[in-house]
Amino acid sequence: MTRVVVIGASVGGVTVAQSLRELGFDGEIVLLEAGVGLPYQRPPLSKAVLLGQDPGTADLIDGPGLMAIGVEFRPGARALGLDLARRRLRLPGEELGFDELVIACGASATVPTHLEHLVAGGAHLLRTREDAVGLSDALEQSRRLIVLGGGVLGSEIASAATARGVPTTLLSRTEQGVGPLRGALSAPLLPLHRAHGVDVRTEVSDVGRVAGGWSAQAREGEVCADTLVLAVGVHATADWLADSLPVGPDGIRCDASGRVAPGVWAIGDAADRAGGRHEVSRRTQAAAVAEASTVAAALVGLPTRPAALPYFWSDIHGVRVQAAGRISPRAVIEVVERSVTGDPVAFVAAEEGVVAGAAAWGSPRAFRSARSLLGTSGVLEEIAR
Ligand SMILES: Cc1cc2nc3c(=O)[nH]c(=O)nc-3n(C[C@H](O)[C@H](O)[C@H](O)COP(=O)(O)OP(=O)(O)OC[C@H]3O[C@@H](n4cnc5c(N)ncnc54)[C@H](O)[C@@H]3O)c2cc1C
The missing domain is CATH 3.50.50.60 (FAD/NAD(P)-binding domain)
Known part of the structure; x- marks a missing residue:
């Protein structure tokens, strides 16, 4: 039976496991997690737990949920090293073999x-x-x-x-x-x-x-x-793999589908994905989920899906900040919507006249409207008129 080992039980790792089952994978899934306790997601840590809410609000999946999808979840199991040739991981006091390895070990505070x-x-x-x-x-x-x-x-x-x-x-x-x-x-x-x-x-x-x-x-x-x-930044938690895999300053280098080496994949905050990475798609929950789904599809032999539209959100003082698409330093930024008091609400980022990115502050409706302009041209000329 094929054994998929997933390193890291946060949003990336758990999504891989769930997607594999949804796609009909009937092999073994082992989910390793260095931390203790049930898998959780991070956005609610700053948006709910810091407000004094129950830390359980960050839970991703509970024990019965993990059992229902037939995953062997191992909290407290930190992967310490990888022997690529022998296809084995070194864990505290033991070795674990794998057929396919998905590295979803995220990032750490710098x-x-x-x-x-x-x-x-x-x-x-x-x-x-x-x-x-x-x-x-x-x-x-x-x-x-x-x-x-x-x-x-x-x-x-x-x-x-x-x-x-x-x-x-x-x-x-x-x-x-x-x-x-x-x-x-x-x-x-x-x-x-x-x-x-x-x-x-x-x-x-x-x-x-x-x-x-x-x-x-x-x-x-x-x-x-x-x-x-x-709160001065994060870096991929990838140093422990530097002897066995291509690890650069932005994480584990992989191709656009997440492939690092035969049977080895990297997703989420740990991965430095070829081509597809830029500000909106870097180290976001949406990127980790999309990359997990792509890798799960590849593992069951389905064709690689087109990359999801990069998306980022945050909540600051009750204001939802959203961005989608590509916002590169060389893009021309234009305000496409203002509040009644004249403050900017929604923006587009255009490259060579074509809208590549959209963002908005405090208005999901204005965000949807700005996002609908993605791929269009002539917006800047219209604003200028
Ligand atoms: C406080 C906070 C708020 C955020 N808010 C937002 C937001 O509003 N919007 C947004 O888009 N993104 C947000 N993010 C970013 C988002 O949470 C990350 O992009 C996302 O969690 C990445 O998921 P991941 O699964 O790749 O990695 P991670 O969530 O970092 O998880 C990696 C897991 O791997 C485990 N691990 C590490 N090394 C090993 C090892 N050697 N062996 C076994 N396990 C290991 C770790 O313990 C961890 O559980 C926020 C992040 C933080 C910290």
Whole structure:
């Protein structure tokens, strides 16, 4: 019987297992997970658990659900190494053979060397459910929070903390940006944070420990807080495979279908997919799900499906931010819809006159409308008229 081993039981790994069964795969599926507990997804960690909601809201699938799809789920089983020639994985105290291997081991919070002492001194990170519970508990007592990092995760944390009444300082680079929405596309972010009382500071020169907490120096002056969280980026959790597979700075290199080597596949945040990766499709839940479905289809011998439209969303201060398609740095950005007060709501990103990407702030309807322009031309000329 064919044995598929999946490394990582988050949204990518669980979707592979579910898709395989839906497509009629009747072989063995072993789902390895380094963490403990049931599989969960990450978006609710910053959008619900940090607000004090039950950590169970992040659950992806329960025990009976895993049994129903006939998956051997192994929590606490961290894959330590891969012997490609012998088609075996090294686990703590044993080896596990596979016919097909799907690597869905995701990403980890990045802590640059010069910031390591902050984490050693008690600064929080946010990647796992345990991180979210720890930070949520800290917010319960906190008199001020400093968030280091003004990207999507830092913005979501600031949003949750202010919603819980914790005065929050967000330390950001000068240029504001949320996920793939940078430059003109991120214009609504700064006023949104300020309207919700977030103290946004830039040009941070120093962050360190002081009696009773933390201090940070920024262009706008010094700020002190009793809670600090770092949200300065993520990197693929792929170092452990560097001896056996092509691993680069963006993760495990694979072709457009996710294939790394014969019988070895990579998906989601761990994968550095040829050609198809750009800002909107990088490290998003939608990308992990789409890539999992593609690999499952390939494993049962179905033709590779066309790639799904890249999609990203976030919720910041109750405002839904959405983007789809391709938004490259060389795209021309145009506002296609404004609010009654003249604030930009929906944008398109055009390359050589053709709309390649769409984004909107706080209006799923405006987003649908902007997204419907994907692939069209002449939009920019119409706006200019
Ligand atoms: C707080 C937060 C909020 C987010 N919000 C959004 C959002 O609003 N919208 C959006 O599109 N995306 C969001 N994301 C990103 C999204 O969650 C990721 O893109 C998605 O989780 C990637 O899924 P994955 O399965 O590839 O990897 P991961 O979710 O990172 O899961 C990888 C799993 O593999 C396990 N693992 C790692 N190494 C090993 C090993 N050696 N052996 C066994 N198991 C291993 C890990 O423990 C982990 O459970 C958010 C992420 C975070 C952290």
